[in-house]
Amino acid sequence: MDYKSNIAKLIKIDGLTENDVASMMMNVKDITMGDYCLPCFRFAKTLRKAPQLIAEEIASTIDLSVAPYLSKVEAVAGYLNFTVNKAFFAQNTIDRILKEGEAYGEDKVGEGKTICIDYSSVNIAKPFHIGHLLTTVIGGALYRIYKKLGYNVVGINHLGDWGTQFGKLISAYKRWGTREQIEQGSIRALLDLYVKFHDEAEKDPALEEEGRYYFKKIEDGDTEALELFSWFKEVTLREVGKVYDRLGIKFDSYAGESFYNDKMDAPLRALKDKGLLVESDGAEVVQLDDYSMPPCLLRKADGATLYATRDIAAAIYRKDTYDFDKCLYVVAYQQNLHFKQFFKVIELMGHEWAKDLVHVAFGMVSLLDDDGNPVSLSTRHGRVVFLEEVLDNTVRKARSIIEQKNPDLEGKDEIAENIGVGAVIYSALYASRIKDMTFSYDRVLNFDGETGPYVQYTYARCNAVLQKAPLNDSLPDYSALTSIEADELIRLLERYPQVIKEAGDKYEPSMVTRLVTDIASQYNKFYYQERIIGGDKGAEKARLNLTKATMQVIYNAFELLGIKTVDRM
RNA sequence: GCACUCUUGGCUUAAUUGGAUAGAGCUUCCGGCUACGGACCGGACGGUUAGGGGUUCGAAUCCCUUAGAGUGCGCCA
Numbered sequence: 001m002d003y004k005s006n007i008a009k010l011i012k013i014d015g016l017t018e019n020d021v022a023s024m025m026m027n028v029k030d031i032t033m034g035d036y037c038l039p040c041f042r043f044a045k046t047l048r049k050a051p052q053l054i055a056e057e058i059a060s061t062i063d064l065s066v067a068p069y070l071s072k073v074e075a076v077a078g079y080l081n082f083t084v085n086k087a088f089f090a091q092n093t094i095d096r097i098l099k100e101g102e103a104y105g106e107d108k109v110g111e112g113k114t115i116c117i118d119y120s121s122v123n124i125a126k127p128f129h130i131g132h133l134l135t136t137v138i139g140g141a142l143y144r145i146y147k148k149l150g151y152n153v154v155g156i157n158h159l160g161d162w163g164t165q166f167g168k169l170i171s172a173y174k175r176w177g178t179r180e181q182i183e184q185g186s187i188r189a190l191l192d193l194y195v196k197f198h199d200e201a202e203k204d205p206a207l208e209e210e211g212r213y214y215f216k217k218i219e220d221g222d223t224e225a226l227e228l229f230s231w232f233k234e235v236t237l238r239e240v241g242k243v244y245d246r247l248g249i250k251f252d253s254y255a256g257e258s259f260y261n262d263k264m265d266a267p268l269r270a271l272k273d274k275g276l277l278v279e280s281d282g283a284e285v286v287q288l289d290d291y292s293m294p295p296c297l298l299r300k301a302d303g304a305t306l307y308a309t310r311d312i313a314a315a316i317y318r319k320d321t322y323d324f325d326k327c328l329y330v331v332a333y334q335q336n337l338h339f340k341q342f343f344k345v346i347e348l349m350g351h352e353w354a355k356d357l358v359h360v361a362f363g364m365v366s367l368l369d370d371d372g373n374p375v376s377l378s379t380r381h382g383r384v385v386f387l388e389e390v391l392d393n394t395v396r397k398a399r400s401i402i403e404q405k406n407p408d409l410e411g412k413d414e415i416a417e418n419i420g421v422g423a424v425i426y427s428a429l430y431a432s433r434i435k436d437m438t439f440s441y442d443r444v445l446n447f448d449g450e451t452g453p454y455v456q457y458t459y460a461r462c463n464a465v466l467q468k469a470p471l472n473d474s475l476p477d478y479s480a481l482t483s484i485e486a487d488e489l490i491r492l493l494e495r496y497p498q499v500i501k502e503a504g505d506k507y508e509p510s511m512v513t514r515l516v517t518d519i520a521s522q523y524n525k526f527y528y529q530e531r532i533i534g535g536d537k538g539a540e541k542a543r544l545n546l547t548k549a550t551m552q553v554i555y556n557a558f559e560l561l562g563i564k565t566v567d568r569m
Numbered sequence: 570g571c572a573c574u575c576u577u578g579g580c581u582u583a584a585u586u587g588g589a590u591a592g593a594g595c596u597u598c599c600g601g602c603u604a605c606g607g608a609c610c611g612g613a614c615g616g617u618u619a620g621g622g623g624u625u626c627g628a629a630u631c632c633c634u635u636a637g638a639g640u641g642c643g644c645c646a
Contacts, residue, residue, distance in 0.1 A: 026585060026588075027585055028589085029584090029585085029588095029589070029590095029592090030589075030590090033589080037588090037589090039588055039589085039627095041588075041625095041626050041627070042626090044626065045626085050626095051626075076589085077589065078588095078589085078626085078627095079588085079589070123646085160646070162646095163645085163646080257646085280643075281643075281644080282644085283643060283644055285643065285644095292571080292572070293572075293642090294571090294572090294641095294642055294643075295643065296643090297643045297644060299644085300643085300644040301643095301644060302644080304644080306643090306644075306645080306646085307645075307646050310646090332640090333573080333574065333639095333640070333641090334640055334641065335640095335641085335646090336572090336573055336574075336640075336641070337572075337573075337640090337641050337642065338641085338646090340572095340573085361574085363574090363575090363639095364639075364640075374639095398608095401608065405606095405607095405608070406606090419608090430581085430582080431581075431582060431583095432582090432583090434574075434575075435575085435581090435582080436575080436639070436640095443581080443595095446595075447608055448594085448595075448608065448609095449593090449594040449595055449608095450581090450582090450593070450594045450595085451594085451608085453608055454594095454608065454609085456608085457606080457608050457609075458609090460606075460608095461605085461606055461609080463606095464605070464606055465605045465606085466605095467605095468605055468606095469605075495585095498585095502585090506586095514582095514583070514593095517593090517594090518593085521593085521594095524609060524610065525610075525611095527605080527609085527610085528601095528604095528609080528610050528611080529610095531604080531605070532605055533605050534605085547605095568606090569606090569608075
């Protein structure tokens with residue numbers, strides 16, 4: 001049940017509707033003062049009374065007998081504080097979680113609506129490195145969050161699969177490559193070929209011409225060139241797919257740059273007809289001076305189209321195909337201007353849905369150099385950390401901790417995989433997405449404190465308690481859950497559905513990470529405060545059910561984040 | 570030069586979007602396993618929320634300003 005709006009029904013303030021009051025209700029920080037509160041300061045001016053007096057007057061009009069879920073109303077320092085009936089609250093919350101199970105947190109707000117999410121967007125024949133981590137896991141988490149909220153979600157991997165580099169790659173392959181080499185070496189082998197091409201091209205500039213020649217062949221639909229091109233694509237996607245599987249990432253569409261190749265003429269023509277596309281230094285641009293932005297370049301002097309041209313075509317295609325209510329682009333904030341520009345161009349074209357395009361920006365990932373200063377990733381300078389290597393390293397670390405702490409554990413490999421990968425995903429979804437992140441092994445290999453393994457440990461601990469508990473089919477006595485620790489825990493569990501909605505509204509999966517961390521932490525406090533097994537049967541049952549509910553919410557939250565829980569570790 | 574973003578203890582960060590005493594984790598120090606899992610828990614140290622001004626009952630949060638950092642700014646994506 002929604003406590004805030006139920007409480008709001010009890011409060012009568014002139015000129016305010018129930019909804020107004022409900023939206024002013026807040027959670028109380030300090031649980032000893034209550035659970036929900038209404039700050040009365042803002043009424044002081046219109047009512048011409050002191051806030052405390054107003055709070056007292058409202059308190060005196062509230063009849064608790066019609067609200068069995070409340071146990072106390074109190075006016076304190078201008079706040080009207082409501083304390084819920086703890087036993088009722090505990091029972092209501094825990095029963096709901098146990099009854100709904102994996103569905104706890106589901107909502108219908110998204111029913112009948114479609115959201116497109118453009119994320120990950122790998123480049124063919126380029127390394128899948130930690131620079132792709134954030135877009136991939138943030139996009140993946142949003143994908144699952146919106147599904148949970150009832151939306152129809154379309155996950156799009158906008159592949160970087162077009163450009164002269166593919167002509168060069170074909171040229172290099174035909175000169176120095178073999179099929180086995182590529183099949184075995186995959187992206188690394190393709191990258192090696194690409195690098196070799198550039199080295200050789202410095203000695204023999206004619207190679208550049210050859211690269212262009214083969215790219216032209218791709219464009220013209222030459223059978224051999226197309227076959228090689230799609231083979232490179234297949235090899236790349238096969239390797240990248242392995243990482244996606246480990247991260248629990250899925251896509252509904254892989255329509256990338258090459259897909260939009262023949263879809264740019266129409267929007268360009270429309271822009272021209274509207275007089276928006278103008279010639280400038282031989283190129284064609286949309287002037288955006290009126291919006292204090294530099295012009296958006298859509299066609300080069302040599303007639304070739306650009307990034308923005310393709311994105312405009314893609315947005316229109318997506319609107320036509322999916323009729324989205326929102327289209328998200330999970331892309332680093334470096335591209336802020338680019339998105340603002342092409343969103344504006346689409347608006348100028350007269351598409352009212354331009355307002356539904358959202359750039360979900362996130363911070364920059366950098367590495368530390370030898371002096372401890374952050375440096376940006378660079379394939380050219382060899383400053384690349386393969387995502388797969390990071391996963392392998394954290395899994396290895398998890399494995400070695402298991403060997404040390406729990407050598408007899410069964411299924412170590414799978415458990416280490418889930419812990420190691422979980423640690424990486426967790427660290428990427430820990431902070432608000434706009435924060436920059438310097439990647440360091442020190443950080444992702446630390447499994448203490450607010451980390452993925454910490455939450456997984458709590459889950460495994462809950463599981464161990466339940467395994468060890470004797471059969472108990474008594475009715476739970478929730479009035480026995482009297483400790484502050486239990487209260488706080490239940491309060492956090494109850495908040496979960498609301499937090500998912502907020503995470504969706506703000507495109508901020510870290511809100512889920514934070515809540516599940518608080519839940520794990522609070523369970524551990526509860527665990528040390530109260531002995532769970534033993535004593536009165538009804539009370540024991542209540543503590544066991546609370547343990548079960550905690551596990552369920554951790555499981556549900558981790559599923560949204562893409563992290564697997566483990567029963568033992 | 571212009572635009573966007575950011576600045577909270579040594580480090581990484583939170584704060585119900587303007588609400589009560591700014592809350593955690595890491596690090597350091599102290600304490601806790603003959604306990605239902607010590608990858609844990611408790612405690613201590615550590616903050617003028619970058620500086621200044623303003624708005625108001627109330628500001629880390631909004632406005633102005635100064636400083637610092639990052640990113641971007643026509644023929645790459």
